[in-house]
Structure formats: C-alpha cells, structure tokens
Amino acid sequence: MDAIFKGMRWLGLDWDEGPLSASDPNAHSGDHGPYFQMQRLDGYRAAADRLIAEGKAYPCYCTAEEVDAMREKALKEKRNPRYDGTCRRLTEAQRRERAAQGRTASVRFSAPPEGSVEFDDLIRGPMKFDNEQIEDFILLKTSGVPTYNFACVVDDHAMEITHVIRGDDHLSNTPRQVLAYRALGWTPPVFAHLSMILGADGSRLSKRHGATSVEEYRQAGYLPEAVLNYLALLGWATSDSQDIFGKEELVAKFDVGRCSKSPAVFDPNKLIWMNGEYLRKMPAKELAVRARPFVASAGLLDDAGLAARAAELEVAVAMEQEKVKLLTDVPKRIDIFFKDVAYDPEAVEKVLKKPDAAAVLEDAIKTFQALEPFTAASTEEACKALAARRGVKNGAVFHPVRVAVSGRTQGPSLFHMLELLGKQKSLERIQKTLQTFFKNAG
RNA sequence: GGCCCCAUCGUCUAGCGGCCUAGGACGCUGCCCUCUCAAGGCAGAGAUCACGGGUUCGAAUCCCGUUGGGGCCA
Helix, strand or coil: CHHHHHHHHHHCCCCCCEECCCCCCCCEECCCCCCCHHHCHHHHHHHHHHHHHCCCEEEECCCHHHHHHHHHHHHHCCCCCCCCCHHHHCCHHHHHHHHHCCCCCEEEECCCCCCEEEEEECCCEEEEEEHHHCCCCEEECCCCCECHHHHHHHHHHHCCCCEEEEEHHHHHHHHHHHHHHHHCCCCCCEEEEECCEECCCCCECCHHHCCCCHHHHHHCCCCHHHHHHHHHHCCECCCCCCCCCCHHHHHHHCCHHHECCCCEECCHHHHHHHHHHHHHHCCHHHHHHHHHHHHHHCCCCCHHHHHHCHHHHHHHHHHHHHHCCCCCHHHHHHHHHHCCCCCCHHHHHHHHCCCCHHHHHHHHHHHHHHCCCCCHHHHHHHHHHHHHHHCCCHHHHHHHHHHHHHCCCCCCCHHHHHHHHCHHHHHHHHHHHHHHHCCCCC
C-alpha cells in the first residue's frame, strides 16, 4: 500500500480525499474519514441493519460448507450455481432459533427476482443487466467485514464520491452495487469502466511481465513525466493521436469518454522511446541534476565529488544528452570523464592494431603538447592538420585518438571530449595507451 | 456452467455512413547528415479494418450471427 502512495507522489498525482501514508493513519486529506475499512465497520453494520429492518436484506445462517455444497449440487445438475435463498424464507422465530444455536449470521441482500438494472457507463455507454442473474449476494460476512460490493457502496456514498472510474473487471459487479445503492435510497455515482492493461502475451499484466511497481521504473531510470504520459496513452487518445503531453496539458485534454473499450498491451519499447524524448527535451542542467543519484549509485562520484565537479558533470551530461534513453544510461556514457579508461578489446583490435596507429598517436602527442589553447576547435583543427600532414583521411587520426582517450569506438564528439578532459589528462591517456599496447614505442 | 465486455498495421491508436486506394506514433528497413554512437531529415515495408451474413446508391463505421480474447459469479 505504501508503494501506491509513493508511486502516486512520484508521478505527481495527488488526491483530495484519503490517507496520505500507510504508516500514519492520522495523516490524511479530506474530512470523510476514517479511511481504513476496519475502522468503518460500524457504518457497514448500520447500513446492513437498516436494509434488514426494511426487508431488503436478511441474516443468513448458512455455513460456507453448506453454501459450497449447494453450489456443487447445482453445478452437477447443470443449473447456475447460486444461493438458493433458504435463509431468506426463514421466519422470525426460526431466525431466533438458529441464533440461539450459536450460529453466527452473515447478511445477504434480497436481490429482486425479475426486472433489470440499467446504468450509463461513461466509456461503455448504456448497460443493462437482468436481475435474474443476480443472486442474493453477501453484504456482510459473519465476521462483520463487508464484501467489496457492499463496502464500496457504503464508502462511496459516505465520502460523496461522484464518479467511480475503475478497471472493467468490475463491470459485472456494478449491477449488484447499483441495486444496493437503490435499496439504501441513495443515488448511484457515475460509472466509467476502463479496459485492462495486458502483457505482451495478451494476459493480464503481472509480475511475470517484469516491473510491476512504479518504484521499479524510477530505479530503472524512467522519468515520472514519461511514465505518466505513456500510461495516459494506454487506452486513451486524442482525435489527432497526439503522443507527447505535459501534465497540465494532460489534465486539460483528458476525457474519460474517449477511453478505449478494448484492452491495451503494454509496450516497453514505446515507453523507452518516450523517456528518451523527455530526456532530450530537458535542459541539460536539469538532466544533470536528475542524473545525480544514478551517477552516485554507479560509483562515479560521491557526494563530495558531485558537489566539487558539478560544472564538469553538467558539460559531460550535455554532451551525451541526445543518446540517453534512461537516466541509468547517463553514468554508463560519461564514466570516461570520471574514472580510468577501461579499454574495450574490440575497439583495441579494430582501431589500435591498425599499422600506423602508434605513429599517429605519437604524432598526436607532439601536436597536442604544443597546442594552446586546448579547446574543441583547436584540437579539431590540429587533428585535421595532422591527418593532412600524414597524408591520411581524418578518420585515421580521429579514431585512434578516440580509442586512446576513451577506450571505446563510441562516445561523445571527440574534440569536445578532449576539451573537457583537458590537455594534461588527454596526453596522459594517449601516453598510457602507447605504453599499454605498444611497449617498445615511446 | 451462466451472464457480461471487447475485436483497425507486430504494438499503442485515429476513424463515429461517402474526405479511407484506412491517418499518426513506437518498432523495423534503406538513404541523407556526420569524427564514432546517437539525434534529426527523407523514403519504405507493414492492416483484404477477426470471419460470415444483412441494411444502404455507398460500411472499418449501423444490425444479426460465428469465432477468438478478456472479465464476473468464485
């Protein structure tokens, strides 16, 4: 339950009625509490007693075993399994007799035998269910705890709920609830039944499909605004199929009536894409701030380092911003600036083993040593000049330098990377590469 | 077993009787851009609108049935 509160807050969703945390029952907003079912037992009891007094419900003394037997018998005889109404026909004297025997009673609703229940669903339109299908369902269990169908009626009325928006697995329960509202003399709220979210295999989304709590998405490097945006679009769309929405825009444009009636398959790919969209559009400064926890947990920088090298971090982040799809990608891409080079064997093989790689690097060292200032522009110019001097293509210089300085074939723009590293560190790294892979050189 | 809901590219969807030889997005393919990887731009493949009957001059859109999927009673 706490995960729900945390998840809602993380997504930027708030509520004006209900508890604010699972641990502190006194912290709440709204004044229709208490908000925990076990603290509302009296209310359910009172509503049930009133229905009994008005002849709209009755105490049922049947045990679970007896009801099960009834169900099995019905099934065997190919009839609908349902409560046969034994206790409904009990006289007052018979009731007292059973109570005297020490049998505890549950409370059953006296469902109307004929007619139908109709209501308008905001998403599905006019709904009609035959009462014949509805059995005398239980309102209160023998323990005094209400069943879902009764609790939600009593609670929603007490809390002045106007709209009930929930999964369509509750659609078949709705007629029971409407019947209960009417029996109690209350006006039912407006209902809207949302389609369910399915996993890639077409079954209900569950643990088998990976992350199930919002918290896991946070840890995986998703942005709350992207998750909110993606979720809103699962089962809902505007007439122009717009796909990126800010929260305010979502609030303004959302329309329950436009929600889809058919279930939607959760597509992790599209969520990742969307997360990338948000990451790319964000100011680099903000990205750097949001990436801090991930940079820290990846072990690149501790708190002190984060504080001392904030500016550097921001520049590094800006360099790789367009490639980042998850916040967890940030440390993976900028680690080259904050820790020693880890040479990628493939990069070494592909680039450094080229015949004149060592010579190019030695040349680069000489060039860089004399270079002042050491900027993206100056290094680029210098490297191009070097290539021309050696009579090779730019790539024959750029690539070895890149691998020497970062250990990889992929990464930020080479010259911006050099500038951020600085002249000294760049030279050291090239030097070290030479020593590591070309021992007899240098 | 009964009842209920749903059905457009692989996925999310637009569509609510003629604008549809079905539009957008993700993903996929190719090209361009380019110091790498991306991003971006352009192009392309991908849906006989689950199937079968109707209604209509005309149906993805309305009606009926079938099939498939999901749900509730549990």
